[in-house]
Amino acid sequence: MSLDFNTLAQQFTQFYYNQFDTDRSQLGNLYRDESMLTFETSQLQGAKNIVEKLVSLPFQKVGHRITTLDAQPASPNGDVLVMITGDLLIDEEQNPQRFSQVFHLMPDGSSYYVFNDIFRLNYSA
Amino acid sequence: MNGANNVNSINMLAQQQQLQSRVKIGVRNWQNATVQDLMNFLSRTTRISVVDAVVEGPLVVGYVASRADAESLLKWNGIRFAGNNLKFEILSGTGNDAPGTNSTITLLKNFLYKRYNAQTKMLDLGNLHADPDLVQKGLFSSMSTQSKMFPALMKLTSKEPQLVVESVNLSDNNLKDISGITTLAQTFPHLKNLCLANNQISRFRTIEVWKNKFKELRELLMVNNPITSDKLYRSEMMRLFPKLVILDNVMVRDEQKLTSIYSIPMKIQPFFFENNEIGPSSTDFVTNFLNFWDTDRMQLLGLYTPQSQFSISVDSSIPPSSVAESDQNPSFGYYLPYSRNISKVSSEKSIEQRLSLGPEAMSNLFGSIPKTKHHLQDMPDEYSMQTVTYPQINGFVVTLHGFYEEVGKPDADANNKTSAGRSRRFNHGHNSTNNRLFKKSFDRTWVIVPAGGGVVIASEMLTVRPFAANAWVQQSPAIQKVLEPQPQPQPPLAPQIDPMNPSFNASPPPQPQMGVGGLPVSMGVSPQQQPPMPPVSTPVPLAPTLQLPLEVQARLNPIQLELLNKLHLETKLNAEYTFILAEQSGWNYEVATKGFQNSVNNIPREAFIP
Numbered sequence: 001m002s003l004d005f006n007t008l009a010q011q012f013t014q015f016y017y018n019q020f021d022t023d024r025s026q027l028g029n030l031y032r033d034e035s036m037l038t039f040e041t042s043q044l045q046g047a048k049n050i051v052e053k054l055v056s057l058p059f060q061k062v063g064h065r066i067t068t069l070d071a072q073p074a075s076p077n078g079d080v081l082v083m084i085t086g087d088l089l090i091d092e093e094q095n096p097q098r099f100s101q102v103f104h105l106m107p108d109g110s111s112y113y114v115f116n117d118i119f120r121l122n123y124s125a
Numbered sequence: 126m127n128g129a130n131n132v133n134s135i136n137m138l139a140q141q142q143q144l145q146s147r148v149k150i151g152v153r154n155w156q157n158a159t160v161q162d163l164m165n166f167l168s169r170t171t172r173i174s175v176v177d178a179v180v181e182g183p184l185v186v187g188y189v190a191s192r193a194d195a196e197s198l199l200k201w202n203g204i205r206f207a208g209n210n211l212k213f214e215i216l217s218g219t220g221n222d223a224p225g226t227n228s229t230i231t232l233l234k235n236f237l238y239k240r241y242n243a244q245t246k247m248l249d250l251g252n253l254h255a256d257p258d259l260v261q262k263g264l265f266s267s268m269s270t271q272s273k274m275f276p277a278l279m280k281l282t283s284k285e286p287q288l289v290v291e292s293v294n295l296s297d298n299n300l301k302d303i304s305g306i307t308t309l310a311q312t313f314p315h316l317k318n319l320c321l322a323n324n325q326i327s328r329f330r331t332i333e334v335w336k337n338k339f340k341e342l343r344e345l346l347m348v349n350n351p352i353t354s355d356k357l358y359r360s361e362m363m364r365l366f367p368k369l370v371i372l373d374n375v376m377v378r379d380e381q382k383l384t385s386i387y388s389i390p391m392k393i394q395p396f397f398f399e400n401n402e403i404g405p406s407s408t409d410f411v412t413n414f415l416n417f418w419d420t421d422r423m424q425l426l427g428l429y430t431p432q433s434q435f436s437i438s439v440d441s442s443i444p445p446s447s448v449a450e451s452d453q454n455p456s457f458g459y460y461l462p463y464s465r466n467i468s469k470v471s472s473e474k475s476i477e478q479r480l481s482l483g484p485e486a487m488s489n490l491f492g493s494i495p496k497t498k499h500h501l502q503d504m505p506d507e508y509s510m511q512t513v514t515y516p517q518i519n520g521f522v523v524t525l526h527g528f529y530e531e532v533g534k535p536d537a538d539a540n541n542k543t544s545a546g547r548s549r550r551f552n553h554g555h556n557s558t559n560n561r562l563f564k565k566s567f568d569r570t571w572v573i574v575p576a577g578g579g580v581v582i583a584s585e586m587l588t589v590r591p592f593a594a595n596a597w598v599q600q601s602p603a604i605q606k607v608l609e610p611q612p613q614p615q616p617p618l619a620p621q622i623d624p625m626n627p628s629f630n631a632s633p634p635p636q637p638q639m640g641v642g643g644l645p646v647s648m649g650v651s652p653q654q655q656p657p658m659p660p661v662s663t664p665v666p667l668a669p670t671l672q673l674p675l676e677v678q679a680r681l682n683p684i685q686l687e688l689l690n691k692l693h694l695e696t697k698l699n700a701e702y703t704f705i706l707a708e709q710s711g712w713n714y715e716v717a718t719k720g721f722q723n724s725v726n727n728i729p730r731e732a733f734i735p
Contacts, residue, residue, distance in 0.1 A: 038511045044711040068438040069468040072584045083586045085440045095445045100568040116513045123593045
């Protein structure tokens with residue numbers, strides 16, 4: 001548990017959002033077949049479907065800015081629960097959208113993958 | 126509400142009387158039949174009732190109500206039963222038992238059985254020093270103190286599997302603390318009722334060793350102990366015994382609600398229709414949880430194990446003023462000292478300390494943040510819930526977004542810090558807006574896992590945000606019209622909640638043109654799959670059994686309609702369920718088919734076309 005889950009959560013989210021913001025079609029490596037994305041009210045399972053969904057989102061430019069980040073070890077098996085709130089900057093919009101996201105990260109060898117990803121927009125500006 | 130308990134107490138007293146006067150007897154030569162046959166025979170023939178019968182070596186040993194009964198039974202010596210002549214003997218109360226060290230164990234064992242009532246599963250160890258047997262046998266003089274006596278009894282008890290004990294009476298034993306009886310917790314970890322009345326117990330500290338030991342203790346009786354006059358008595362006892370319902374004949378917890386929150390069903394299936402099971406149950410869980418959180422959140426402590434974690438983060442970023450009803454002047458004074466936001470808090474020590482571990486730390490934290498009122502039941506539209514399974518530990522993860530009202534200062538603030546609070550007020554005058562009570566938006570995540578017949582919360586995270594009207598509220602939930610009239614098992618909340626989908630708003634795939642200040646990031650169906658075409662009547666010929674409401678049909682593109690049609694024909698699901706299947710699979714045929722196959726056995730009959 002002391003491969004500090006806090007650091008892991010920070011590094012993971014940084015990597016994830018960087019990748020999302022530069023080229024979200026490459027996020028597939030972070031998901032597996034059993035992964036589930038709950039995006040607003042739709043649920044998608046499997047890396048392929050999840051990435052298709054993310055790529056299909058209707059914006060060109062996107063930027064994530066984290067406001068809060070909290071993490072807890074979710075079980076003795078080493079998986080970690082990460083909860084984030086932040087701003088979503090889309091295309092040329094002046095005001096950011098606010099989102100909440102929960103990642104359930106599972107250890108897989110020396111790395112981690114996203115087992116569950118629950119995304120919700122809080123409000124739009 | 127005490128009536129029933131008083132009756133119970135009277136019954137208990139009566140049983141106690143009976144137990145004290147009853148006499149142990151033994152029967153030989155019974156082996157050709159069962160113990161039950163023997164008991165029936167004796168009751169029929171001798172009209173003397175023998176209770177708590179067990180086999181001990183060649184004997185069947187049991188109890189009769191009195192000395193007189195025992196002696197009448199002896200007159201039946203030699204009676205024929207199952208081809209043999211029965212022989213009766215009196216085993217206790219005669220004073221004839223052989224003295225000596227070896228017999229002490231036998232004596233104590235006999236004593237235990239004498240004090241045990243199998244019907245009520247009660248072990249009565251009250252008033253030990255006045256027990257005629259123990260006094261007569263010199264047990265109190267030879268073992269000198271109860272502090273030896275009691276562990277010895279416990280040790281013997283744990284070797285007697287016939288002793289199924291739910292209640293223990295230890296009243297009238299001159300106990301000054303529980304040091305002599307701590308082993309009770311090891312011997313009876315599942316004890317439900319405990320009586321310690323009429324003793325001299327005066328300090329909480331001595332009882333602390335039982336903390337988290339009696340996890341099922343329901344009733345505790347401690348009247349006539351000095352400790353009961355302490356003003357923290359009730360709250361301390363509730364803290365030590367998380368499932369305590371009745372303390373000194375007074376109801377201290379709402380048992381029904383407690384039961385409902387501890388026993389949500391935990392049937393988990395993979396994908397899709399899993400929501401059919403966990404949707405309503407997680408809704409129940411969250412509803413009950415928040416009711417307690419709003420009214421008496423300390424009652425929830427029993428849901429947390431010593432390993433459970435809880436943390437709060439404060440998202441203090443003020444919403445743009447264009448956001449409807451948003452709080453432009455939020456105050457987080459009560460929360461900030463506990464905010465664990467690791468993207469802002471840099472001190473490793475704070476990060477560590479602000480992760481509350483175990484019920485005690487949580488109780489401190491729960492008491493330090495404002496009292497609240499959620500509106501899950503009366504304003505379900507303002508909430509959004511997602512539930513996903515966590516098969517690795519057979520649990521699930523529930524995420525809830527919504528708002529609450531702050532309706533009162535924290536308990537800790539009101540109790541201990543009155544002087545500090547006053548000086549703060551005097552020093553800073555009108556600056557009290559720091560702790561203004563208002564509405565807050567929040568995100569909250571629970572990891573719920575099954576444990577010992579109920580559930581516990583393994584992890585919980587709460588993010589508190591300035592209040593803002595929620596983004597999803599404006600969307601018109603057209604699909605609900607499809608779902609509502611269905612004779613589904615009614616969820617406990619408002620009808621807006623779709624039992625098939627734990628998300629409170631089974632909102633439709635929104636139209637892609639929502640752009641004007643709306644949501645460019647739309648959900649459900651992506652624009653690629655749903656080109657912005659005028660919703661004209663469909664060219665796709667639908668099966669006659671696929672009866673989609675027109676407004677739903679109008680929103681779907683031909684590809685989606687074709688997919689629905691195909692799924693409908695293959696699965697024989699009705700329109701509603703076909704739609705849910707399609708939507709939950711992200712309008713992906715393969716995912717939908719797989720999901721259907723995986724859960725076909727769990728799909729309710731009414732989901733199929735007749």
